Every structure is written in C-alpha cells, then in structure tokens.
Amino acid sequence: MNTSSISPPRLLLAPMEGVMESVMRDMLTRVGGYERCTTEFVRVSSTVLPAKVFYRLCPELKADGRTPSGIPVYVQLLGSDPDLMAANARVVAGLGAPGIDLNFGCPAKTVNKSRGGATLLRTPETIYDICKAVRDATPHTTPVTAKVRLGFDDDALFSRIADGAINSGIDELTVHARTKTQAYRPPAYWHRLRDIGNDRNIPIIANGEIWTPTDLLDCRRQSGCNAFMLARGALCRPDLGRAIAAYCSDTPQMPLEWQDIAELLVYFFEANGALYQRKYAINPLKQWLVYLQYCYPQAAALFAQVKRIRDPDDMLGALSKALNQPAA
C-alpha cells in the first residue's frame, strides 16, 4: 500500500501500572517512534505526597523528566478530591515534570471504592472540577492532560465527560474507547471519538486495541484523530511505534528479530535487578514474556522454560541461552 500521503501520526506510550515502569519506558523509547510516556497512576487519597513517592514512580524526574533518549514522561495522578489533586499537582510541577495526566479510567475495585479512577465517569461534573483545579493550580508551562473511558456501565454520559474535561481548560484528552464494564475486551469503539464537541479544539488522543499499523489507520479513519496511545500492543511488539511511523511514511524499517528481543530481555532483567533487588526482576520479566509471545513464538517457548524459575542466576542462565551466549 502506498501511504506516502498520510500525515505522520503522533504516538504516545500508555501508562500501565506495574508494567510500563522506568526501565520499560527507557527501552521502548530507545527503540523509537514515541513522543511521550506517562507514568502509572500515583494514588492521591488523603495527603500531599512527599517528593520521594513521585521520584520512585518517575525516576526520570531526576533527569529533567525525560527518558535517557530524551522523551518526556508525564506523571499521572488518580484521586477524587479537586483541592488535594491540585496540591499534589503543584508538587509534581515543582519537581519539573514535563506534564501531568489525570486518570479517570482505572477499573480496579479498590480504587473505585475510594471514589477514584473510572467511578468518576458517573459524575462528569467532578471530572470538570478536578481538571479545572489542577489546571488552575499548575503553571501554564506544565501541560495538564486527562485520560477517560466512554463511561462506566454504558456510554450515555460520554459527551458530558468529554465536554467536562475539555471545558476545564486542560491541554489534551485521551479516550480509551471502551466503558469501564467493557474492561479490556475487544472491540474498542473508536467511532465514538467523532462525537466529541471539542469547541476548544484540543488534541484528542485515541486509545484501545491498536496492535498493528493497519489497526492504527482503521482507528484514524473511524475516530478522526491523529494522535494515538499504545498500551498492550507496544509491549507485545517493542518496535510497534517505529513500525507505525515507517508504515505511514512509506519508509522501509527493519523489524526487530527475536535476537534483538532477547538482548532487550537481558537488559530489562539486569536493569530492573540493579534498580530493585535481583529477585524482584524475575516476575516483571515473566510478565513481559507473556505479552511478547503474541508476536514472537520464541517468547512462548522461553516462558515455558522459565515460568518456575525463582532464582536470579537461573533466570540469567536461561536468558543467556536464549541469546545463544554463555552466562556471565
């Protein structure tokens, strides 16, 4: 297909609790294609959090809020009290975060019970209040964005949710094109993004079920958006961002082979081991293999070999074998 007439899409890496952490953000942004990342959510429940909490979830704050390859990382906040969210946002902005994202989509029961995340989709006026309080409390040089779903049980309130967020003055809005009840089940209802009024004409970012370059073009056609957030697809295929960029500009791009992935796996394991304790690097590695097996059959075979491993040296040995290199 000749895609030379397609304007390049903006691609963002999604926030993913327990998965899209600093080492993964570093690797995926080095592979390329993404213009920004977002941390997993920081829960704001009753206090103004100390700086160390934000540094832990976003170590990039110590480096100008950017990944080693220079891609900005926004800090995501989740909470229901506008004043408290604003006070925490002020702290995050003061730490030099390149932007602040607000989570209105998390389906977790514990989060929803304390009136955070997706449960706020039932009260679009609260979404407005939180977005406005955070926007008003932070310097205008710090972009504030929000991430919503189409609704909680159904999408009847979607226009009000989107209007509430947009009219608050935020800078961009991401829509995960499913309700909370639809969780992560396909399909994503990309066409609903066309219904957003968007009088302020801010960028709308489409999210959900983008696994391939052709999915992205479908999403673009149905949603009318030119900015996209990738989550599980980016983990299954670490070069998805640059593959999409190459596809849309008709530039040939060598896909990552299994050997490249095996090198990333070793890096991931060792970098996480250096950041935490080595034993805590084992589960994230297994978790990533589960995603990778959708695109790389070798990842399924490797997962079968390592799924019972509990010892970091055994894990490194298995990885080195996958890389066809002797263990260090």
Ligand SMILES: Cc1cc2nc3c(=O)[nH]c(=O)nc-3n(C[C@H](O)[C@H](O)[C@H](O)COP(=O)(O)O)c2cc1C
């Ligand atoms: C394991 C996991 C963790 C997630 N954590 C967050 C989070 O911390 N904040 C957030 O806004 N969305 C979170 N999400 C939702 C994703 O950002 C994204 O909206 C969703 O996965 C749909 O995109 P996809 O179909 O490309 O995966 C998470 C999703 C998954 C699967």
